[in-house]
Every structure is written in structure tokens, then in C-alpha cells.
Amino acid sequence: MxxxxxxxxxxxxxxxxxCSLTVALPIISAxxxxxxxxxxxxxxxxxxxxxxxxxRDLTMDIRPIADHWKSLDIQFxxxxxxxxxxxxxxxxxxxxxxxxxxxDTLVFVDPVMxxxxxxxxxxxxxxxxxxxxxxxxADVIVPNITEACLLINEPYMEGPYKQDYIEGILRKLSDIxxxxxxxxxxYFDEDRLGAAAYDKKKDSFSYAFSEKIEGSFHGTGDIFGxxxxxxxxxxxxxxEGLQIAADFTTNCIRRTKEAGTDRRFGVNFxxxxxxxxxxxxxx
Ligand code: PXL
Numbered sequence: 001m002x003x004x005x006x007x008x009x010x011x012x013x014x015x016x017x018x019c020s021l022t023v024a025l026p027i028i029s030a031x032x033x034x035x036x037x038x039x040x041x042x043x044x045x046x047x048x049x050x051x052x053x054x055x056r057d058l059t060m061d062i063r064p065i066a067d068h069w070k071s072l073d074i075q076f077x078x079x080x081x082x083x084x085x086x087x088x089x090x091x092x093x094x095x096x097x098x099x100x101x102x103x104d105t106l107v108f109v110d111p112v113m114x115x116x117x118x119x120x121x122x123x124x125x126x127x128x129x130x131x132x133x134x135x136x137x138a139d140v141i142v143p144n145i146t147e148a149c150l151l152i153n154e155p156y157m158e159g160p161y162k163q164d165y166i167e168g169i170l171r172k173l174s175d176i177x178x179x180x181x182x183x184x185x186x187y188f189d190e191d192r193l194g195a196a197a198y199d200k201k202k203d204s205f206s207y208a209f210s211e212k213i214e215g216s217f218h219g220t221g222d223i224f225g226x227x228x229x230x231x232x233x234x235x236x237x238x239x240e241g242l243q244i245a246a247d248f249t250t251n252c253i254r255r256t257k258e259a260g261t262d263r264r265f266g267v268n269f270x271x272x273x274x275x276x277x278x279x280x281x282x283x
Contacts, residue, residue: 005233006034006075008100010062010093011082011112011222013039014046014053018266019219020083020112024226028080030273031230031280036074038065038096041085047122048115048218049264055122059088066096078106080229081134082222085122090130097137106232109138109178110225114146116216117156128153136177140232142225144185148173159187167205170198180238184224187212194246195224197238208242210250217253219266224249227276234280248276 007028011020021037028035040062044054079100084090097107111131113123128150135141135151149156152172157165166186173181179200186207187193194209224245231241252267259268277283 004032004034005077006036007078007080007229007233008036008038008069008076008096009080009082010038010040010084010096011080012041012043012085013037014043016044017046017048017050017218017264018269019046019048019222023219023222023266023269024080024082027223027226027269027273028230028233030277031234032282033230033233036069036076038062040083040089046218047120055085057085059086059092062089062092062096066092066099070099075102076100076105078108078229078233080108080110080225082110082225083112084131084134087127087130090134094134094137106140106229107138108140108142108225108229108232109135110142110221111135111147111151112221114150115144115221117146117158119150132176135173138178140180140182141173141176141178142182142184142221142228143173144221145169145183146185148183151176159185160189161186163188166196167198170196170205174198174200182228182238182242184221193250195242197242199238206239206242208239208246210246211254213250213253213257215253215257215263217256217263217267220249220253223252223267223269231280234282236280244276244279247279248272251275 009024013021042056182197184195186196192209193212197206227245252269256267
């Protein structure tokens with residue numbers, strides 16, 4: 001039997017609202033991959049349109065947790081980072097990459113900081129500069145279009161997009177450092193929405209689209225990232241992974257829209273897990 005893969009997930013834990021660790025843990029674990037977590041902060045809810053959230057910063061715990069793991073010689077096949085709350089956290093996480101990265105460790109960075117053309121309320125204007133530095137050390141990055149524009153210092157543009165524009169963004173993102181760049185929220189018309197990827201070594205682009213459903217739903221970036229990483233850890237190639245992640249995310253949105261729940265409360269990803277496992281040949 002193949003050795004079980006292990007991922008270190010470094011994100012906040014927002015108690016309510018389904019994003020970050022409350023999404024990454026169940027999804028990645030369900031696909032058979034072990035997840036070890038470093039919570040960067042504990043919040044009552046995420047910060048996306050829910051006023052009054054509590055925020056317990058755990059910056060002082062991150063390094064000691066990593067040091068303890070190091071003393072136990074724990075190895076990871078991937079390190080997955082998401083929401084990081086400050087420049088100090090970015091620097092600590094960068095040092096964790098240096099400590100735990102082996103030849104076959106995939107450093108997978110979701111530069112969570114913005115959406116719909118705006119930085120999240122919890123970040124200062126110059127935060128993208130720190131996130132860009134972290135992305136230099138990544139093998140894979142998965143920004144949405146707003147985050148991508150902040151990373152390459154270009155103004156945000158609304159879609160629909162042209163293929164040349166998307167491929168230009170992907171190339172500029174890869175100049176930051178990562179070999180694989182995945183852009184989410186890509187659409188060329190009003191019917192289909194998905195993701196585009198650029199493999200720098202092969203100099204090749206790939207696309208995966210699914211039905212475009214109107215409106216933005218909270219936590220879908222974390223769901224997309226968790227699924228994509230799970231597919232890569234389970235031996236799927238990037239084209240297959242992008243399509244599985246795009247379809248899964250769209251199905252979550254469709255289900256949640258039909259149920260009519262508050263968009264800020266996250267999507268129903270749980271009901272999609274059996275289907276996901278069938279598609280990944282786990283059931
Ligand atoms: O889904 C990204 C995310 C993660 N964590 C926190 C957030 C957000 C987006 O708003 O606020 C705390």
C-alpha cells in the first residue's frame with residue numbers, strides 16, 4: 001500500500017462561516033490525506049461582511065508548534081497556507097517553509113487577502129507586498145483575480161476577460177517565483193466560470209470551466225484550494241485537479257443558492273463529499 005501523504009495546513013480557524021481550517025481539514029482528510037494544523041488565529045466568524053467578529057491572535061504559538069514538530073522529525077508532503085493575519089505571521093511562515101521543505105514537499109500558497117476588487121478589512125494597504133514575498137517561496141499559488149492584480153501591482157478589472165489578459169497575468173505571477181500558478185474566478189463569457197493555470201517549466205496553459213452561477217459566496221476560494229491540493233496529493237495531474245475543483249466548487253454554490261442560505265455563512269460543501277470521493281476513485 002502507498003504511504004499516506006501528510007499536509008501541514010497553516011490558516012486561521014473561524015468558528016462559524018465555513019472557510020480556512022473548517023474547510024481545509026474536513027475536505028483534505030476525506031480524500032485520505034493526513035492534515036496537521038497550525039491555527040494562526042481563532043475568530044468567532046470570518047471577517048467577510050460579518051461585523052463584531054472576535055480575533056485571538058496566535059502569532060506567538062506558531063513558531064513553538066513548528067519547533068516541536070521539527071524535534072519529532074515530522075515530514076510533510078505539502079505545506080498549505082491560507083489566511084495569514086500580519087507581516088510577522090508571513091515571516092514566521094516563510095521560516096517554516098525553510099525548515100520543512102524537502103525536495104518532494106509541495107509548498108502551496110493561497111494568498112488570501114482580497115476579493116471583488118477589494119482588500120479584506122483586516123489588512124493594511126501594503127499587505128500585498130508581504131504576501132508577494134511569501135509567494136516567492138511557493139511551488140504553487142492560487143490567487144483569485146483581485147489577489148493576482150495586487151500581487152503584480154496592476155489595477156483590478158472586472159470580467160468578462162480576454163484570454164490574452166489572463167495569460168499575461170499568469171506569466172507575471174510566475175515571474176514572482178512559483179512554477180505553477182493557478183488563477184481562480186476566470187470567465188470569458190457569462191455562461192462559464194473556472195480557473196486557469198500556467199506551468200512555467202512546460203510553458204503551457206490549462207483551463208477548467210464549470211457553470212457560472214451569479215453571485216459571490218463566502219469560502220469558495222478555500223474550498224477550491226483544498227480540493228485542488230487534495231487532487232494533487234492523490235496523484236491527479238493539474239488539468240484533472242482543476243476540473244474536479246471547479247466542478248466541486250460550482251456544485252457547492254448551486255446547492256447553497258437553491259437552499260437560499262445567507263451567502264456570508266459559507267456553502268454546503270459537506271453534501272458534495274461522497275460524489276467527490278467517487279470521482280477521485282476513493283469509493
Ligand atoms: O476565506 C478566506 C478567509 C479566511 N479567514 C478569514 C477570512 C477570510 C475571508 O474573508 O476573513 C478570517
